[in-house]
Amino acid sequence: QMGLKTTLLGKKIHYFEEVSSTNSVAKEIAASEEEGALVIAEIQKGGRGRMGREWVSPHGGIWMSVILKPGIPLRHASRLTLVAGLAVANVIRDMGLDARIKWPNDVRINGKKVCGILTEAKAEVDRVDYVVLGIGINVNMDLKDIPESFRAGSTTLKVELGKHIRRVSFLQDFLFELEQQYISFKTQPFSHILNDWLALSDTIGREVKVTTPSRIIEGRAVGVTPDGALIIRKADNTKEEIIAGRCIYARP
Ligand code: BTN
Structure with missing residues (x-):
């Protein structure tokens, strides 16, 4: 019903109007879900950022978590953060905006953050059981929808593009791009993705x-x-x- 162009990602979608954190829900169900399952919510009341920070998640954004089971060593799980950042940046660039990646995971436009990624993994000995890729994208909010204390340094796709974005088509394009990148992550040497990531990052040299x-x-x-x-x-x-x-x- 979503018209997805993917075969793996989003095969099963858990949709919520409101949730504490899609990452927390995804972690609870990950063991019994198949790879590619998605948790997505209109708003998060307890959205989590990296390093214990809060992630503001009002109406208009895309707040989602993807459950992956790549069977990789735990020390490689952080590579998936770069994979997701690259996919987000590519899709935003396809809209004609100059998206760049700030290490390790912020996607920014004109120096302002439009997306954050929180990767959480559970491992048995050294193999990951699952990886939850939590992706938050500021899509259709106006700056006034973001509390003042978080507004500095943030932007949204609507603000940058000057028009409302169809979130469903954005999601279709994003999941397709993420799936392509994930396939290449599993089948190609990681240097391929790393080179693409480096080309879009503005961190090196700074x-x-x-x-x-x-x-x-x-x-x-x-x-x-x-x-x-x-x-x-x-x-x-x-x-x-x-x-x-x-x-x-x-x-x-
Ligand atoms: C950061 O930049 O600090 C990471 C932000 C990650 C936010 C996303 S929104 C969907 C998922 N659920 C959460 O609670 N956090 C991630």
Whole structure:
């Protein structure tokens, strides 16, 4: 009934008017669901961002979680964050907007965030049982729909494009693109996706400040490892790899 162009993603859709967090629902049902099942909601009351932050999820956005069972080692799960970011950026670029990716997962237009991705995985020993790819896209909201304390640095597709977007056709295009990227993730060397990701990222070459729960690392972003960790060259010329953190550009 959604007219999807995919064979795997969205074969089963759990749709909610309101939910606490689609990622939380997806994690509860993941064990008994088949790969490709989708949880999607009109609004989230407890939307979660990375590093314990809140994710504002009013009407007009796309708040969804995809259940995947790629059977990969846990240390490769963060690669799927890059896969999803690449798919979102590609679809937005197809609409004629200059979407860029800020490591590890923000999709931005003109320096403003339009999408965030929260990847959560459960693993037995080192193999993942499932990965929940949580994707939040600011689609048809006006800036006034975003609480003031979250508005700075955010934008929506409607604001950037100056018109309302049909969320169903956006979702059809996005799921198709994500499925293509996921197939290539499973069948090709990861360097293919990494190269495409690097071409759309605006992080490499920048002076950055990355905050992790335990410390702050400053320096120049010089690359990304095959697992998606950011490589930073510090002032003393030593390099560090950071697998997860909050990244701020020194110069916007
Ligand atoms: C971030 O940038 O911090 C990640 C934001 C992820 C938001 C999405 S919306 C759908 C899914 N459910 C959640 O609670 N979070 C993710």
